[in-house]
Amino acid sequence: MSLLDVVVYGLIYMVPMAPLAVFGIIYNFSGGMPALVYLVAAFAMLFSALSYKEMAKRFPVAGSVYSYVRLGINRFFGFIAGWAILLDYLLLPALLSVFAAAAMVTVVPGVPEFVWIIVFVVLAAAINLRGITLTAGMNKIFLAIQVVVLAIFVVGALVAVAEGRAEFSLSPIIQAQEFSWAIVFGAIPIAALSFIGFDAISTLNEEAKGGGATVSRATIIVLIAVTFLFVVQVYLAALFVPTGTTFASGDATNNAFYNIAGEIIGPWFKILITLTSALIAIFANSIASQATSSRLVYSMARDGQLPRVFARVSDRQVPRNAMLLIAGLSLVVGILGTTGQELLTTLVTFGALTAYILLNIAVIVHFGLRAAGRNVFLHWVSPIIGTAVLGYALWNANMNAQLIGLGWLGLGALLAGYWALRAKRERAAA
Numbered sequence: 176m177s178l179l180d181v182v183v184y185g186l187i188y189m190v191p192m193a194p195l196a197v198f199g200i201i202y203n204f205s206g207g208m209p210a211l212v213y214l215v216a217a218f219a220m221l222f223s224a225l226s227y228k229e230m231a232k233r234f235p236v237a238g239s240v241y242s243y244v245r246l247g248i249n250r251f252f253g254f255i256a257g258w259a260i261l262l263d264y265l266l267l268p269a270l271l272s273v274f275a276a277a278a279m280v281t282v283v284p285g286v287p288e289f290v291w292i293i294v295f296v297v298l299a300a301a302i303n304l305r306g307i308t309l310t311a312g313m314n315k316i317f318l319a320i321q322v323v324v325l326a327i328f329v330v331g332a333l334v335a336v337a338e339g340r341a342e343f344s345l346s347p348i349i350q351a352q353e354f355s356w357a358i359v360f361g362a363i364p365i366a367a368l369s370f371i372g373f374d375a376i377s378t379l380n381e382e383a384k385g386g387g388a389t390v391s392r393a394t395i396i397v398l399i400a401v402t403f404l405f406v407v408q409v410y411l412a413a414l415f416v417p418t419g420t421t422f423a424s425g426d427a428t429n430n431a432f433y434n435i436a437g438e439i440i441g442p443w444f445k446i447l448i449t450l451t452s453a454l455i456a457i458f459a460n461s462i463a464s465q466a467t468s469s470r471l472v473y474s475m476a477r478d479g480q481l482p483r484v485f486a487r488v489s490d491r492q493v494p495r496n497a498m499l500l501i502a503g504l505s506l507v508v509g510i511l512g513t514t515g516q517e518l519l520t521t522l523v524t525f526g527a528l529t530a531y532i533l534l535n536i537a538v539i540v541h542f543g544l545r546a547a548g549r550n551v552f553l554h555w556v557s558p559i560i561g562t563a564v565l566g567y568a569l570w571n572a573n574m575n576a577q578l579i580g581l582g583w584l585g586l587g588a589l590l591a592g593y594w595a596l597r598a599k600r601e602r603a604a605a
Contacts, residue, residue: 176383176590178393183315185376185397186528188463191321192456193369193401195408195448196274198547199422199431200517201409204362206344206353207418209409214505215359217402219568223531224398226538227377228391229553233541235387239377239467240530241475247537251591256533257475258587262526262580263371264468268501269508270368270519271461272296277429277508277516280454282446299461300502303469317459324451325408329438340415340439343588347413362570364576365517368526369405415439415443428518465501472497480594521576528565535561545558557560 176184194201198209205212230243245253276291303367335341376393383389412435422428428464437445473494476485489495512519535558543555560595569577 176379178383178385179392181376181379181383181389182396184379184463185393186250186318186400187459188467189228189369189371189374189375189397189401190241190456190514191318191325191404192399192408192448192452193460194366194405194462195432196278196381196429196457197365197368197436197520199428200520201362201365202413202431203428204358205366205419205603206350206352206358206406207413207416207420208348208353208359209345210406211349211401212359212362213369213405213409215583216363216370217398217405217462218566219363219527219561220370220398221532222349222369222557222564223559225396225553226244226528226531226535227421228394229538229542230534231377231387231390231394233387235380235390239471239474240534241360241471241480243377244530244533244537246470247541252533252537254475254480254591254594255584255587256353256530257471257480258527259533261471261475261586262583263523263530264464264526265501265504266300266508266519266526267368267371268296268461268464268468268505268524269512270523271464271518272505272509273512275453275457275461278449278457279397279431281430281433281448283425289510293506294459295461296502296505296509298592299465300422300498301463303466303498304493304495317455320451320455321459323347324343324448325404326475327444328412328436328440329407329554331344331436331444332414335439336414342414344414347410350418357571361571364521364524364572367528368520369401371524371527373559410434433438440442455473465498465505468501469494469497472500476574489600513558518573518575522579525569525572525580526583529580530571532562532565532569535559535565 185435188258189206194209194213201209227243230247234243236242236246237336241253241257243253244256272292272295272544273288275295279286280288280293282425303595326451330340336343376397377390379391380386385394415435415438416431422431427434430449433445433449436448472481473488475481476483476497483496485497485500487494489494508519538554538558543558548554
């Protein structure tokens with residue numbers, strides 16, 4: 176895959192239209208300051224992106240954060256990092272199918288959500304089983320469609336402001352009477368769902384031309400591009416929401432952005448942007464998410480950290496068994512999770528943010544301590560700030576997500592001990 180292919184893959188995974196599905200939730204959480212949440216989330220992710228950049232150049236292997244922490248610290252913490260982000264990877268395809276199904280129900284209310292979930296999961300798996308080349312080609316088309324639809328929204332919003340239907344203000348960015356860091360950071364675990372694509376980019380180390388150098392460049396390019404896109408669209412949408420508004424739970428929250436877009440431009444555009452979000456943006460993300468998730472499972476199985484049956488690949492060099500595992504879990508979790516989008520979203524990002532913290536620590540250990548790196552900012556300052564910011568965001572996350580996430584990490588620690596003991600016995604027997 177070329178640099179362009181990798182950048183497109185990252186953009187698709189991060190979804191240029193990602194804020195649409197969670198706009199209402201973030202607007203409510205932040206007290207009407209969604210643009211600020213995305214700016215702070217981007218700031219938090221920047222330091223982890225720099226850590227990915229450094230590790231991708233030093234260790235050009237698949238496995239992403241799992242491989243980086245394993246090589247940067249040791250096998251135990253590598254497993255914990257892989258196990259943490261596995262929570263993200265196992266749940267994200269399911270969450271995306273739930274988002275897509277919720278959007279489709281607004282357009283075709285006669286079809287139950289679970290039917291749409293089955294359709295999206297099965298189609299995404301079928302495309303991935305055809306190989307990464309087909310996926311890369313489709314990604315370019317999907318990305319172009321999203322950019323065009325977003326451009327229509329931006330132009331329509333600017334025209335509406337010019338007509339006096341809204342006015343530019345700083346309220347979507349800062350409201351002195353509503354502001355508190357606890358509120359902003361409490362919303363970050365939800366907004367972070369839109370920023371975890373640069374991790375997916377690092378799983379392509381072994382398939383990108385130029386390896387780690389290409390992946391490291393693509394990581395920063397993608398992060399800058401999506402931050403701009405996210406902030407622009409949530410800022411413009413928030414201008415048309417009366418100050419003090421709180422979206423009612425359920426459809427009013429889940430479809431807040433689609434309804435606003437329809438009010439700004441017209442009913443036809445509400446249908447267009449909803450279909451684009453469900454059938455193009457989220458579905459394309461589902462394809463990329465399944466591909467990334469299966470490659471992490473494959474990498475861990477190849478290293479003996481998960482059952483080796485998941486380390487088998489097809490004639491098309493696709494980790495078929497790992498892919499089928501992800502698809503099966505997506506169906507079960509997606510159908511059961513249609514009423515718990517907020518919890519599911521926070522759980523996804525809990526795993527990712529925990530893994531990013533371990534990644535930042537791995538940079539300090541490998542470059543700062545072992546290699547005595549001379550780049551003080553990249554090897555000390557940046558990962559320390561990244562760890563502090565992400566740690567504070569997790570501290571303010573949903574309590575149920577914290578409990579479930581900590582339980583998941585505890586189970587991972589037990590499994591890591593089991594695999595270590597088993598490996599020790601195998602070496603002794605040999």
